Amino acid sequence: MGISVSNISKSYKDVKALQNISFEVKPNELFGLIGPDGAGKTTLFRILTTLLIANEGEATVAGLDVLKDFKEIRKHVGYMPGRFSLYQDLTIEENLNFFATIFGTSIEENYDLIKDIYVQIEPFKDRRAGKLSGGMKQKLALSCALIHKPKVLFLDEPTTGVDPVSRKEFWEMLKRLQQKGITILVSTPYMDEAALCDRIALIQDGEILQIDTPENIVKQYPKTIYDVSANNMYQLINSLKAYQHKHSVYPFGEFVHYTDTRSDFNPKELKTYLEAQNLSNISIERTQATIEDSFMELAK
Amino acid sequence: MNNTNVIQAEGLTKMFGDFTAVNAITFEVKKGEIFGFLGANGAGKTTAIKMLIGISNPTSGQAHVAGFDVSTQAEDIKKNIGYMSQKFALYDDLTVKENITFFGGIYGLTKIKIKEKTKELIEDLGLEEVANQLVGSLPLGWKQKISFSVALLHEPKIVFLDEPTGGVDPITRRQFWEMIYRAAHQGTTIFVTTHYMDEAEYCDRVSIMVNGKIEALDTPKELKKQFQVDSMNDVFLKLARG
Amino acid sequence: MKRFIGFITKEFYHIFRDRRSLFILFGMPIVQILLFGFAITNEINNVDIAILDHSKDATTKEIINKISASKYFSIKQLIEREDDIEAVFKKGKVKAVLNFEKDFSKNLVKDHKATVQIITDATDPNTANTISNYVSSILQKYQQEQNKAIKINYIIVPQPRMVYNPELKSVYMFVPGVMTIILMLVSAMMTSISITREKELGTMEILLVSPIKPFQVIIGKVFPYIFLSIINAIVIVLLSIFIFKMPVQGSLFLLGVESVLFIISALALGILISTISATQQTAMMISLMGLMLPVILLSGFIFPISSMPLPLQIISNAIPAKWFIIILKGIMLKGVGLQFIWKETLILLGMTVFFIGLSVKKYKIRLE
Numbered sequence: 001m002g003i004s005v006s007n008i009s010k011s012y013k014d015v016k017a018l019q020n021i022s023f024e025v026k027p028n029e030l031f032g033l034i035g036p037d038g039a040g041k042t043t044l045f046r047i048l049t050t051l052l053i054a055n056e057g058e059a060t061v062a063g064l065d066v067l068k069d070f071k072e073i074r075k076h077v078g079y080m081p082g083r084f085s086l087y088q089d090l091t092i093e094e095n096l097n098f099f100a101t102i103f104g105t106s107i108e109e110n111y112d113l114i115k116d117i118y119v120q121i122e123p124f125k126d127r128r129a130g131k132l133s134g135g136m137k138q139k140l141a142l143s144c145a146l147i148h149k150p151k152v153l154f155l156d157e158p159t160t161g162v163d164p165v166s167r168k169e170f171w172e173m174l175k176r177l178q179q180k181g182i183t184i185l186v187s188t189p190y191m192d193e194a195a196l197c198d199r200i201a202l203i204q205d206g207e208i209l210q211i212d213t214p215e216n217i218v219k220q221y222p223k224t225i226y227d228v229s230a231n232n233m234y235q236l237i238n239s240l241k242a243y244q245h246k247h248s249v250y251p252f253g254e255f256v257h258y259t260d261t262r263s264d265f266n267p268k269e270l271k272t273y274l275e276a277q278n279l280s281n282i283s284i285e286r287t288q289a290t291i292e293d294s295f296m297e298l299a300k
Numbered sequence: 301m302n303n304t305n306v307i308q309a310e311g312l313t314k315m316f317g318d319f320t321a322v323n324a325i326t327f328e329v330k331k332g333e334i335f336g337f338l339g340a341n342g343a344g345k346t347t348a349i350k351m352l353i354g355i356s357n358p359t360s361g362q363a364h365v366a367g368f369d370v371s372t373q374a375e376d377i378k379k380n381i382g383y384m385s386q387k388f389a390l391y392d393d394l395t396v397k398e399n400i401t402f403f404g405g406i407y408g409l410t411k412i413k414i415k416e417k418t419k420e421l422i423e424d425l426g427l428e429e430v431a432n433q434l435v436g437s438l439p440l441g442w443k444q445k446i447s448f449s450v451a452l453l454h455e456p457k458i459v460f461l462d463e464p465t466g467g468v469d470p471i472t473r474r475q476f477w478e479m480i481y482r483a484a485h486q487g488t489t490i491f492v493t494t495h496y497m498d499e500a501e502y503c504d505r506v507s508i509m510v511n512g513k514i515e516a517l518d519t520p521k522e523l524k525k526q527f528q529v530d531s532m533n534d535v536f537l538k539l540a541r542g
Numbered sequence: 543m544k545r546f547i548g549f550i551t552k553e554f555y556h557i558f559r560d561r562r563s564l565f566i567l568f569g570m571p572i573v574q575i576l577l578f579g580f581a582i583t584n585e586i587n588n589v590d591i592a593i594l595d596h597s598k599d600a601t602t603k604e605i606i607n608k609i610s611a612s613k614y615f616s617i618k619q620l621i622e623r624e625d626d627i628e629a630v631f632k633k634g635k636v637k638a639v640l641n642f643e644k645d646f647s648k649n650l651v652k653d654h655k656a657t658v659q660i661i662t663d664a665t666d667p668n669t670a671n672t673i674s675n676y677v678s679s680i681l682q683k684y685q686q687e688q689n690k691a692i693k694i695n696y697i698i699v700p701q702p703r704m705v706y707n708p709e710l711k712s713v714y715m716f717v718p719g720v721m722t723i724i725l726m727l728v729s730a731m732m733t734s735i736s737i738t739r740e741k742e743l744g745t746m747e748i749l750l751v752s753p754i755k756p757f758q759v760i761i762g763k764v765f766p767y768i769f770l771s772i773i774n775a776i777v778i779v780l781l782s783i784f785i786f787k788m789p790v791q792g793s794l795f796l797l798g799v800e801s802v803l804f805i806i807s808a809l810a811l812g813i814l815i816s817t818i819s820a821t822q823q824t825a826m827m828i829s830l831m832g833l834m835l836p837v838i839l840l841s842g843f844i845f846p847i848s849s850m851p852l853p854l855q856i857i858s859n860a861i862p863a864k865w866f867i868i869i870l871k872g873i874m875l876k877g878v879g880l881q882f883i884w885k886e887t888l889i890l891l892g893m894t895v896f897f898i899g900l901s902v903k904k905y906k907i908r909l910e
Contacts, residue, residue: 036469037440049751051909070907071753079751085744089559090552101548102754134341144748160467163340163495164533165540189467192498192533204469234485237478250474251481253501253532254520292470299471 001027001062001151002183003048008057010043010206017043018206021057025185025199030178032197033187034291040206041187042082045156048185049079062151062183075103078150080141082157088130092121092140095129096147103148113180114143117173135166142173153177155186159193171196191292202295209298214291221289221297223247223259226267230279239277243270250296257293258284304331306458306489307352311361314347321347323512324361329505331457334480334490336503336520338532340540344512345493349460352491353381366457379407382451385462389447392436396427399435400450407454421449441472448479458489466496477502497533506532508539515539545754549762556736557766563732571724571774575781578716589673590618591638592630597646605658608684609640614676631663638662638673717782718870719843722863724778725801726808726837729771731829733812737763738825741816747909756905764809771805772798791877800873800883803890804866808833810897811862817904837863865890 003025010018018040025031033041046052048061050070059066064073086095096118100106111118121139124132129140138158145153155174159167171193178184186197194200195214202209202217210217230236233251240249240258247259258270267284274282307329314322322344329335339345350356352365354374363370366380390399397418404414422431425445435443444464451459461480465473480502484490492503500506500520507517516523516539520532527535557563591609595602610617618636621627627639641659643649650656660677662670740746749759779797782788790797811833819825838844840854841863847855858864865886872878872886880887 036472037467039469046747046909049747051747051750053908053910074751075753077751079748081744081747083744085748087552087556087745088743090555094552094555098548098552099748099752102545102749102752104545104753163540164497164536165340168537190496190498191470192531232485234478234481237481250471251477251502253498296470296474299469 002029003031003059003061003152003185005044005048005059006057008044008047008054008059010040010047010052010054016206018047018054021203021206021208023201023208023211025183027183028178028181030174030184030186030196030198032194032200033185033203034189034191034194034200034295035187035203036189038205039203041203042156043206044203045079045081045154045185045187049077049154050074075148076151078145078148078153080145080153080155080158082160084137084141086129086137086141086144089128091126091128092132093125095140096143099144100147105148107147110147110149113149113177114146116176117146118143133166134162135169138162138166138170139173142170146177150182152183152185155184157187157189159188159190167193191290191295194291200291202291202298204295204299209295217291217294218289221294223289223297224265225287225289225293226258226260226270227252227255227283227285227287228258228270228274229255229281229283230274231281232279235277236274236279239274239279243273248297248300250293252292255287257287305329305364306331306333306367307335307363307365307491309352309361309363312348312351312358312363313360314344314351314356315359320512322351322358325509325512325514326361327507327514327517329458329489329491331489332484332487334484334492334502334504336500336506337491337493337509338495338497338500338506338536339509340495343509345509348509349491349493353377353383353460379454380457382454382456382459383462384447384451384459384464389443390435390450393434395434396422396431396438396446399446400453403450404453409454417453421446421453425449439472441468441475444468444472444476445479448476448483452483452488456488458491459483461490461492463494463496463499464492465499466494497531497536500532500536508536510539546758546762549754549758550765553736553762553766557770563735566732567728567770567774568777570727571720571778572781574720574724575717575778576785578720587613588616589614589638589669590636591615591640591673592619592621592627592636593617594621594624594627594639594641596644597642597648599645599647601647601650601656602642605642605681605684606640608680609677612676612680627661631661636663637669638677640677716843717778717786717788718867718874719838719841721775721778721801721870722804722841722843722866723834723837724774725771725805726833726863727829728774729767729805729808730812730815730833731826733764733767733809734815734819734825734829735822736767737813737816738819738822742821750907750909756907757902760813760902760905764813767809767812768802768805771808772802775801775805788874790874792873793879796880797870797873800866800869800887800890803887803894804862807862807890807894807897810894810901813901814897814904817901817906836861840864841867843867862890862893865893 006022008018008021021044033044035041043052047054048059048066050066050073053067061073062076066073087098090098096107117139121136124136129137132140142158159170162170174184174186197214199211199213200217201211228236228240236256237249237251240246240256245261245265247261248257250257271282271284305328309328310326311324312322312326313320313324325348337345337349347356351358351370352363354370354377357371365377368376368380370377391402394402400418400421401414404417409417422428427446430438435446448464465476468476480490492499494500503520505517505519506523507514509515516535518526523532523535524530527538529535529538557567593606595606606617609615619630621630627641630636630639639661641661643657646656658681660674662673740749779790783790812829815825815828815832819828840858840861842858847858847864850858869883869886869890872883
């Protein structure tokens with residue numbers, strides 16, 4: 001009942017959107033597709049939801065072939081496209097009712113599945129979808145995608161354009177849905193959301209960089225990362241970049257993540273160098289790699 | 301960063317009927333500072349910014365931007381600010397050079413100046429190969445870098461950035477922040493509005509708006525300490541959830 | 543069936559919540575009919591003319607009386623010499639001068655032929671043309687009456703346009719054309735826009751990834767517009783009957799059936815347009831440029847097809863509106879039955895089937 005993708009490739013004219021993509025999503029797994037805009041996430045979602053046909057490769061969703069059994073797949077998957085895809089001029093209730101009827105069901109019949117989510121927007125059920133806040137739209141879209149009890153749920157960038165509070169709530173909802181036995185494939189450009197998935201695939205320029213649990217991906221980071229800070233960020237970055245032994249230098253919020261080419265790197269040496277560059281308040285401390293560090297190292 | 305205030309707001313308020321969109325906000329931004337202006341949708345960010353760039357009159361309170369009063373000298377303010385948002389950036393059907401020329405023209409740069417700036421910008425970003433290509437054909441990351449440079453064309457005192465790095469790949473995003481650091485280092489004030497908290501981590505200081513009021517204002521480090529959490533995201537969650 | 547009703551309910555919500563489409567649906571037909579009926583008119587009223595009567599006999603007097611009795615002309619001046627003609631025109635007092643030849647009556651009896659010169663001020667060529675048409679029409683009428691009375695054929699020049707529109711009422715000519723345009727616009731443009739809107743919003747993606755079948759989507763989209771277009775057709779016919787006093791000679795039932803046929807062909811075109819456009823804007827442009835212009839220019843609505851260059855005449859055959867206008871004129875103005883317009887009906891039917899087939903074939907079950 002999961003998803004299986006093997007050697008999928010897709011091109012638009014001369015642009016290669018996906019190149020030889022393979023991965024498995026286990027039944028009842030919360031699987032994340034993590035990558036920036038233009039990585040090919042949406043194309044992959046559209047192939048899996050039978051909206052596009054791949055140039056090469058095969059894929060099954062809930063055991064059904066995306067090409068041959070597309071009609072059957074369409075009955076059993078829930079899909080939330082990247083953009084806010086609901087009728088703006090219909091109210092919350094009308095939208096939900098409409099999607100229920102085209103799936104041959106009713107709100108009452110599947111109320112228990114959407115209840116958690118729907119109760120949060122139900123007080124506004126007579127408000128038109130176009131007048132809702134980002135977070136509410138997102139909840140409505142999720143309710144609509146769930147109305148027919150899908151076996152597999154596809155969520156394409158559900159948290160884009162949504163504030164942190166709604167994002168957090170959304171991920172909590174996904175966790176609860178997973179407990180109800182739904183397989184979920186979710187995509188996001190935000191690396192910090194990766195940790196919330198069971199397993200993730202890092203994707204860039206149509207190619208998968210790595211597939212594993214978020215913990216393992218971080219664990220496999222090959223270098224020791226140091227948080228470096230000083231009185232002047234701009235000069236700090238330039239100095240680090242000019243340092244002969246640097247492996248990577250990436251600004252990370254108030255710090256710069258620095259890795260060295262040498263295995264016997266001594267931070268004191270770096271500190272001396274930075275001081276010679278007229279920097280002060282220098283601090284160099286070991287830190288843990290994040291998914292973003294791993295992504296950048298892999299994409300390098 | 302020195303101690304000149306480039307933006308200074310005192311009790312800035314905007315009412316729409318009975319509804320107070322912006323409730324007496326007071327803050328200042330220093331020259332060369334990277335200032336994060338955060339808040340959920342509907343918290344009043346957009347209204348506040350509209351007042352700061354002189355396209356909306358405050359109901360009460362006052363603000364000075366680049367030394368000009370927002371309610372009486374809006375035209376002077378417009379000449380001294382730059383703006384870049386992810387949604388509106390450049391014209392996809394013009395080439396890189398044409399975009400630069402166009403925006404230079406809008407800001408009243410002389411032909412010679414535009415030529416000079418174009419050359420400088422293209423060299424700076426290493427765009428020699430694509431200078432005559434349509435912007436639409438370039439990757440998102442490049443477009444954002446170009447549009448930031450375009451926002452700096454007329455050497456504004458302050459640049460307003462609206463969710464500048466959403467959806468961009470991590471490496472390009474860092475190159476973008478490096479550009480921002482450089483501009484700030486050269487004395488341009490950067491005013492970032494966003495609701496992505498990881499963008500907030502890069503700012504020198506951030507303010508967080510909740511229901512029209514600034515509920516927190518400090519360096520990311522101090523805020524994290526104050527709320528005893530590890531990330532700006534958690535600071536925000538604590539504030540917004542009350 | 544429940545799905546279908548659910549879908550149609552949703553479509554009606556869209557239509558009734560969008561002021562713009564409501565206006566196109568109901569405002570435009572009324573505005574257009576009134577505009578064409580009142581503003582853009584070929585009719586003339588109380589035009590000042592002068593008379594130069596060289597014979598001054600019984601016949602000319604009678605004719606002059608007829609002309610002055612009509613509401614189209616008022617005789618401003620009687621002049622005596624040819625030289626005065628230019629003078630009255632120059633003064634701008636009159637738009638036309640009727641010049642009866644000498645011995646008008648006599649010539650008519652002797653040669654079965656007499657001449658009256660109609661001199662019109664052609665600075666406004668349209669009016670000039672219309673005036674001369676009107677005068678000819680009055681003369682002809684008189685001539686026919688005379689012929690009937692004395693049973694001798696003088697000259698009979700049948701003019702079809704005048705037979706079917708004896709009062710030369712331009713609104714009679716415009717109603718079929720305007721009805722065609724409006725049905726085309728509402729049906730084709732509105733459907734194509736409403737389908738592309740779903741594409742633009744991304745809701746089409748969700749509809750595709752659902753058990754609802756493509757033809758259910760199409761029928762669900764089209765049904766409300768069939769309904770609304772029929773209402774429009776009724777409104778137009780009622781307007782023409784009650785405001786412009788235009789009689790509908792033929793069977794209203796036949797008129798209804800033919801209209802539904804045309805509506806369906808236009809809807810099929812709308813679907814076809816939606817399959818090739820990605821945005822509402824494109825759909826609108828294609829509908830306007832690709833459908834409206836040919837309907838206005840090539841259907842025979844404004845410019846007679848017979849006076850077009852041959853290539854355009856051939857192209858005009860491919861335009862459903864041309865056939866529908868012929869059918870409409872037949873039913874409304876001539877009062878003919880199906881036996882006279884079966885050929886046009888069959889052509890329209892063929893086109894409809896073709897468009898439906900093509901749009902079903904073109905309709906995508908995926909995104910590309």
